[in-house]
Amino acid sequence: MKLIVTSQGPEATDPVDPRFGRAPYFLVCDVETGGFTALDNRDQAAAAQGAGVQAAQIVAGSGAQIVLTGHCGPKAFAVLSEAGLQVYAGATGSVQDAVHAWYEGKLELLATPDGIPHH
Amino acid sequence: MRIAVASGKGGTGKTTVAVNLALTAARAGLSVHLGDCDVEEPNARLFLDVAFEAPRDVSVPVPVIDAAICNHCGACAKICAFNAIACLPDRTLVFLDLCHSCAGCWLVCPQAAITQGTRVLGELTSGTGRELAATQGLLRVGETVVPPLIRAVKDAAGPAAWVILDAPPGTSCPVVETMKGVDFVLLVTEPTPFGRHDLELAVRLTRSVGLPCGVVINRAGGTPDLIDAFCAREGLPVLARIPFKRTVAAACAEGRLAIEADQDVAAAMTGLFHALRDREAAA
Numbered sequence: 001m002k003l004i005v006t007s008q009g010p011e012a013t014d015p016v017d018p019r020f021g022r023a024p025y026f027l028v029c030d031v032e033t034g035g036f037t038a039l040d041n042r043d044q045a046a047a048a049q050g051a052g053v054q055a056a057q058i059v060a061g062s063g064a065q066i067v068l069t070g071h072c073g074p075k076a077f078a079v080l081s082e083a084g085l086q087v088y089a090g091a092t093g094s095v096q097d098a099v100h101a102w103y104e105g106k107l108e109l110l111a112t113p114d115g116i117p118h119h
Numbered sequence: 120m121r122i123a124v125a126s127g128k129g130g131t132g133k134t135t136v137a138v139n140l141a142l143t144a145a146r147a148g149l150s151v152h153l154g155d156c157d158v159e160e161p162n163a164r165l166f167l168d169v170a171f172e173a174p175r176d177v178s179v180p181v182p183v184i185d186a187a188i189c190n191h192c193g194a195c196a197k198i199c200a201f202n203a204i205a206c207l208p209d210r211t212l213v214f215l216d217l218c219h220s221c222a223g224c225w226l227v228c229p230q231a232a233i234t235q236g237t238r239v240l241g242e243l244t245s246g247t248g249r250e251l252a253a254t255q256g257l258l259r260v261g262e263t264v265v266p267p268l269i270r271a272v273k274d275a276a277g278p279a280a281w282v283i284l285d286a287p288p289g290t291s292c293p294v295v296e297t298m299k300g301v302d303f304v305l306l307v308t309e310p311t312p313f314g315r316h317d318l319e320l321a322v323r324l325t326r327s328v329g330l331p332c333g334v335v336i337n338r339a340g341g342t343p344d345l346i347d348a349f350c351a352r353e354g355l356p357v358l359a360r361i362p363f364k365r366t367v368a369a370a371c372a373e374g375r376l377a378i379e380a381d382q383d384v385a386a387a388m389t390g391l392f393h394a395l396r397d398r399e400a401a402a
Binding site for chain 1: 196201202203204205206207208210212214217
């Protein structure tokens with residue numbers, strides 16, 4: 001199984017980016033091996049609008065089943081739900097911290113979007 | 120002549136200037152059409168003796184994807200510069216409020232699975248009164264795509280000698296759309312630091328779109344004020360001053376014309392009208 005974490009940098013020790021759509025990196029964590037792979041989202045993060053839709057599309061195509069982030073807006077949430085991904089919010093600290101927090105059941109599984117839409 | 124009445128700051132008196140200038144021009148014998156392009160909050164009609172017709176919807180084309188034909192190839196999502204389409208392995212989602220109606224998706228779809236639907240942005244109404252004609256747009260609540268409705272207001276203006284467009288506040292896309300194609304921009308401001316700050320932004324905008332502009336100082340007190348100083352430094356003409364008087368405020372609050380309530384405003388608008396006529400003649 002794979003998790004994907006919104007990150008401010010390309011390393012697992014970098015801080016989580018609390019914004020889903022405008023995170024510069026997504027770190028894909030393979031739960032079986034414990035390895036991390038970075039996806040560069042810097043171009044899309046700067047989109048004038050629809051950054052969440054674009055980001056969700058990338059995440060949905062990454063093979064991950066679970067997303068760990070700070071907040072997730074309505075459009076990104078719609079795409080992720082349609083793609084069958086689960087979104088956990090409230091991640092803080094480093095990317096590694098977020099994965100541990102999820103493993104210990106400390107993150108909230110979102111049933112509805114919790115972020116403010118931006119244009 | 121097409122004139123846009125704009126400002127940076129909201130509440131400086133754009134509508135007051137647009138309406139009173141329009142009536143001054145009409146009473147001087149010109150055919151005048153007033154277009155209220157402040158479609159999020161149009162209020163010029165409150166001051167006009169114009170019978171408006173029943174409104175008609177203004178809509179834009181948007182994609183409708185036939186799920187039975189679409190094979191989720193992703194060509195539409197790829198071409199969409201506005202991120203309005205998300206293509207997933209087994210479904211394709213459209214977010215219509217992000218769509219700018221560029222037509223890219225239905226032109227590029229290899230399966231011809233996308234047809235054109237419509238999305239209503241707001242409504243438009245026009246009317247003719249004894250002295251002038253007017254059009255106003257009214258945006259649907261919650262809508263964020265504004266320029267197509269402003270274009271519709273401008274298109275409805277017809278062949279009047281003078282078209283005066285009351286712009287929305289600010290310096291963003293709706294204001295740029297209002298200014299597009301006009302001959303002159305009137306920037307209305309007030310002698311406060313906030314008014315001057317936003318005037319600077321508005322001046323930069325008019326210069327970046329290559330339009331000549333002049334300034335109207337509303338709620339003007341003694342001269343020279345901080346707006347005069349700014350205009351002198353920037354080489355901008357101050358074309359009118361509307362005095363800061365209770366009679367003017369009361370007239371506006373009651374939906375009456377300031378030019379009828381106050382002689383100083385009437386004189387200021389007549390002066391503004393002649394200044395603009397001179398520019399028109401010189402052009």
